[in-house]
Amino acid sequence: MANDETTLDELKAKWVEHDHKLDTDIRLNRQLTAALTLKPARSAMGWLVFSLVVEIFFALVAVVLLGDFIGDHFRTATFSVPAIALDIFALAFLNNLIRQFVTTRQIDYSQPIATIQKKLETLRMLRIRYVQGILLIAVLAWPLLLIVGLKAFFNLDAYDLFGWSYLWANTLLGLAIIALAIWLAKRFADRVKGSPLASYLARTIGGSSLNAATDFVANLAAFEHESAI
Amino acid sequence: MSTEQQARFQTLVDEHRKIVYKICNSYCPNRGERDDLAQEIVTQLWRSFGTFDGRNRFSTWMYRVALNVAISFYRRESSRAKRTFSADEHLLETADITSGEPEELLLLYGFIEGLDPLNKALVLLYLDGYGYREIADVLGITETNVATKLSRLKSTMKQHFSTSGAI
Numbered sequence: 055m056a057n058d059e060t061t062l063d064e065l066k067a068k069w070v071e072h073d074h075k076l077d078t079d080i081r082l083n084r085q086l087t088a089a090l091t092l093k094p095a096r097s098a099m100g101w102l103v104f105s106l107v108v109e110i111f112f113a114l115v116a117v118v119l120l121g122d123f124i125g126d127h128f129r130t131a132t133f134s135v136p137a138i139a140l141d142i143f144a145l146a147f148l149n150n151l152i153r154q155f156v157t158t159r160q161i162d163y164s165q166p167i168a169t170i171q172k173k174l175e176t177l178r179m180l181r182i183r184y185v186q187g188i189l190l191i192a193v194l195a196w197p198l199l200l201i202v203g204l205k206a207f208f209n210l211d212a213y214d215l216f217g218w219s220y221l222w223a224n225t226l227l228g229l230a231i232i233a234l235a236i237w238l239a240k241r242f243a244d245r246v247k248g249s250p251l252a253s254y255l256a257r258t259i260g261g262s263s264l265n266a267a268t269d270f271v272a273n274l275a276a277f278e279h280e281s282a283i
Numbered sequence: 284m285s286t287e288q289q290a291r292f293q294t295l296v297d298e299h300r301k302i303v304y305k306i307c308n309s310y311c312p313n314r315g316e317r318d319d320l321a322q323e324i325v326t327q328l329w330r331s332f333g334t335f336d337g338r339n340r341f342s343t344w345m346y347r348v349a350l351n352v353a354i355s356f357y358r359r360e361s362s363r364a365k366r367t368f369s370a371d372e373h374l375l376e377t378a379d380i381t382s383g384e385p386e387e388l389l390l391l392y393g394f395i396e397g398l399d400p401l402n403k404a405l406v407l408l409y410l411d412g413y414g415y416r417e418i419a420d421v422l423g424i425t426e427t428n429v430a431t432k433l434s435r436l437k438s439t440m441k442q443h444f445s446t447s448g449a450i
Contacts, residue, residue: 061437061440062409062433062436062437063437065387065388065391065410066410066412068385068387068388068391069391069410069411070412076304077301080300080301080375081300081375082296082303082374082375083374083375084293084297086374087296087325088289088293090325090326090329091292091293092289097330162331162334163331163351163352164331164334164335164344164347164348165351165423166347166420166421166423167350167351167354167401167404167421167422167423168401168423168424169423170351171351171354171355171401175358178358273399273401277401277402277424277432278423278428279428280431
C-alpha cells in the first residue's frame with residue numbers, strides 16, 4: 055500500500071512496469087487487422103459525406119423550384135408569401151448543409167485533439183440543428199407545402215379546396231404537436247434508451263443533444279485556453 | 284494502398300499495440316465495447332496512414348489518431364458501428380492482465396476512468412513518458428497549459444486517493 059505522499063509521478067513507475075508486462079500479455083490479431091485494411095467499410099464520415107451531397111442536391115432543387123414559383127406568383131400574396139417562407143427555410147437548410155459538408159472535408163484525425171474535436175462537435179451541432187429544422191418544418195410548415203405544392207403541381211387553390219380556417223387550424227395543431235413532442239422528449243428520453251433511433255430523436259427534439267454538444271465545446275475552449283495558475 | 288504499405292502498417296501497429304489497449308481500457312469501462320473501439324481505432328489508423336509523414340514518432344501520430352477516435356466514440360450517442368468480425372474474435376488478444384497487478388495500478392485506472400475525455404488523454408500521454416512539448420502537440424494546447432493541468436491533476440489525484448482512504 056502506498057501512503058499519502060503517493061503521486062502521479064510515483065504511480066508512473068507502476069505504469070511503466072505494467073507497460074512492460076503488456077509487451078508479452080497482448081497480441082494483435084494480425085488476421086483481423088489485415089481484414090480491416092483489406093476491406094475497409096465506408097466510414098460513418100464517408101456515409102455522411104455521401105448523404106450530404108444528396109441532401110445538398112435536393113435543397114438546391116427546392117430553392118430553384120421555389121424561386122421559379124415565386125417569380126410566377128409574385129403578385130398573388132396568398133401564394134408568394136408561403137413560397138417565400140418555404141424558400142427561406144430551404145436556403146437556411148442549404149446553408150447548414152454546405153457548412154456541414156465543408157466541416158467534414160476539414161476533419162483529419164491526425165491533427166491535434168483540440169482542433170479535431172472542435173470540428174467534430176461543430177459538425178454534430180450543425181447536424182442536430184438540421185434534424186430539428188426538418189422535424190419543425192414537417193410538423194409546422196406542411197400547410198405551406200400543401201398550398202404551394204397543390205398550386206405548383208396541380209394548379210389547385212388550397213384556400214378554395216380547404217378554406218382558411220382548415221389551414222390555420224392545422225398550423226395551430228402543428229404548434230401544439232411541437233410543444234407536446236418537446237415535453238414528451240424531455241420527460242421520457244431516459245425511458246427509450248434501449249432504442250437508438252427513439253433515443254436519438256428524443257434527445258434531439260428535447261434539446262439535450264444540443265446542450266451536451268454546447269457544453270463539450272465550452273469544455274474544449276476552457277481546456278484549450280486555461281491560463282497558468 | 285499497396286501490399287507493402289499494408290505490411291508496414293501492420294508491423295507498426297503491432298509494435299505499438301499497447302497504445303490501442305491502454306486507450307480502449309481507459310475510454311471504455313464496458314468490456315464489450317472495447318473491441319468495437321479497438322476496431323474503430325485500427326480502421327481509422329489505416330484510413331489516415333497516408334498522412335503519416337515520419338516527421339513525428341509513429342507512436343505520437345498513432346496517439347493523435349487513436350485518442351481522437353476514442354473521444355468521438357465516448358461522445359457518440361447513437362448506435363455503435365457494426366463490427367466486421369464475430370463476437371468471439373478479438374483484435375487484441377489478452378491474458379487476464381489485471382489479475383496480478385498491484386492495487387495502485389487498478390486505482391490509477393479507476394482514477395483515469397473518472398476523468399473527462401480530454402484530461403484522460405493528457406494523463407495517458409504523461410504516464411507513457413511523453414514530454415510537455417509532445418503532449419502539447421498531440422492535444423493542441425500550449426506547453427504551459429500542459430504543465431498547469433498536470434500540476435492540478437497531481438493534486439486532485441493525491442486528494443482523491445487520500446479521501447477515498449485507498450492510500
